[in-house]
Amino acid sequence: MHIPCLIFVVAVCPRMGQRSASGRADAALWCSLIYFCAAKTGKSLYAPRLEQRIFLRIPMPITPQQALQRTIEHREIFHDEMLHLMRLIMRGELSPVMTAAIVTGLRVKKETIGEIAAAAQVMREFSHKVQVADSTHLVDIVGTGGDGANTFNISTCATFVIAAAGGKVSKHGGRGVSSKSGSADAMEALGVHINLTAEQIAQCIAEVGVGFMFAPNHHPAMKNVAPVRKELGVRTIFNILGPLTNPASAPNILMGVFHEDLVGIQIRALQRLGAEHALVIYGRDGLDEISLGASTLVGELKNGQITEYEIHPEDFGLPMVGTRQLRVETPEQSRAIVLEVLAGKAGPARDIVCLNAGAALYAANVADSITTGLALAQQAIDSGAAQAKLEALVAYTQKVAA
Template sequence: MTFTAQEALQRTIDHREIFYDEMLSLMRQIMAGEISPVMTAAILTGLRVKKETIGEIAAAATVMRELSTKVVVPPPNEHFLDVVGTGGDGSHTFNISTATIFVAAAAGARVAKHGGRSVSSKSGSADVLEALGVNLNLKPEQVAECIAETGIGFMFAPNHHAAMKNVAPVRREMGVRTLFNILGPLTNPAGAPNTLLGVFHPDLVGICVRVMERLGAKHVLVVYGRDSMDEVSLGAATMVGELKNGQIREYEIHPEDFGLTMMSSRNLKVADAAESKAMLLGVLDNQPGAAREIVALNAGTALYTANVADSIGAGIALAREVLASGAARAKMEAFVACTKKFA
């Protein structure tokens, strides 16, 4: 039986959960464009106010995965990783997770990053990659070829989630965080088993790590910087939810744990993709400063998540090596060149 939009809206108004099978039905209707923009916006608002549950998010992610255009990446995938943030943290920093993928790949991880243009930030991952010269419009098999050749693939969300066309205008007009900010990072079309996921709210740390467990992930670190960053923070403690070997642990890490100096994220703010690109290139050129330090911290965490390093600290040491040697910059240039082959 179809679960109607009216029933869903009433459920959120009553602060009651939409059950897993009901959410599957609701999401399929939303993605098929069978629910009006007004009702879609109302339901998304209701879910946000009520706070989305593990079951609701897992069901919605399952539908998005079903409908996505997949990228087939042959094994081994032990070191295969997605580094992604929900965005919507309001920090307007440069693209830390995008810089992180070049460092992680240079140090031995394989990265399939999944992202789009900015929804609520100054510069989304797609915006800064385009500024670097990346061709975003690759077919799935071309993304797979770049992963095989360079260890990096970027999946531009609109190319892999065609059904999102029914929701994109609603999201743009709403201009606030919704369930879809959470779903994008959970629906990697290449099926990377390991994920470093930054979230915009502390409540999402425990929720998202459990959603990822339900979705069959292997090694996951969900992070929230206590200075409201959807990254591992250099300016505050970072909450971590870790899934490893089927076990979930929640804990906090601090920059000082790894011999790093606390620095405010004020030094990391950018106005647009051009500024983000400039800061990112400075990091890849190993220029000292807060930007390099936060990328080393996040890349170190990514290398631990990808099972390349045994600990975050060991990952940071690896990250510093590939930044100092120029390998991270070379990896970025190789990736740009790979995507341009298909232009």
């Protein structure tokens, strides 16, 4: 009989392996009896007469009230418990009051890596997925938002550069909440049709090298928490789950975050979620991109190992520039800058796009370093290939949406 999330730890005495066959059979019988009793009672048991300790944890489903009490006491909600709790939320089985209380409690005590990873796993379960046939060099370039910088859509512009330089991008995003122009707003302003089916998006990635996944279309269960989030009006765990829940399951990612503490948290959450090559970045000037105005903190996951380091624009031969020069007030202003960059206009907008595209090309394993990726990005713009990718995406999405 299979019981989910069973933790079964056995510390065996060295002499155990020397028992006779009948002795080992007796021990196995005792183990089965203890297992049965534990399954019935939900408690941990100790077998004193065996030359071993047997600890069994059969977790009972946590109640919302118990979860809330944990957050009040600043104690962690364990992985299997968080899975159960998040599924209740995603199915709309918790009241708005209880949902608000729990997510606020998590925020106050600070969400742990395990809680975030478990919540993201459930969001992935409930999502409408995009099945990409070949995920080689597939990457997402995304930010948590919330940095308040109101820059033009840097990662959206970088998307076309990445695709032109040999990567494939499954771009996942929504409309602006904390910014003047979200990635969906920018895509629409550029002429891209964002309401495609999962099959159309997969084909778009295969043919064009870019697919845009409008978040509300892929996470319908979020409608159950949308009113709560809107009324609360403060950051909750859901603000940091979006970048972890790419519907195309991109194995590689460049993720910007709005606080330096999230670099270590998000990169470890990505590790638990099975990412292959990931960079989580935080500009020291508060930008959720690789910044030109300050050094950038980087958390990198590669070959299962995590390293953290800092990079500086001057490491790549780029001049420092304050984010004030990159700000916009409307999606139309962002669109104008994106088009100028793709047309080859020099300046800080081009530099920051190329630097972030270069990092994404490194994450996608197209380039062997950010420096090499930067050079590939610059070539993609200078050759006109990046601009051609935008035109191809607009043409494809308009054709299939007609």
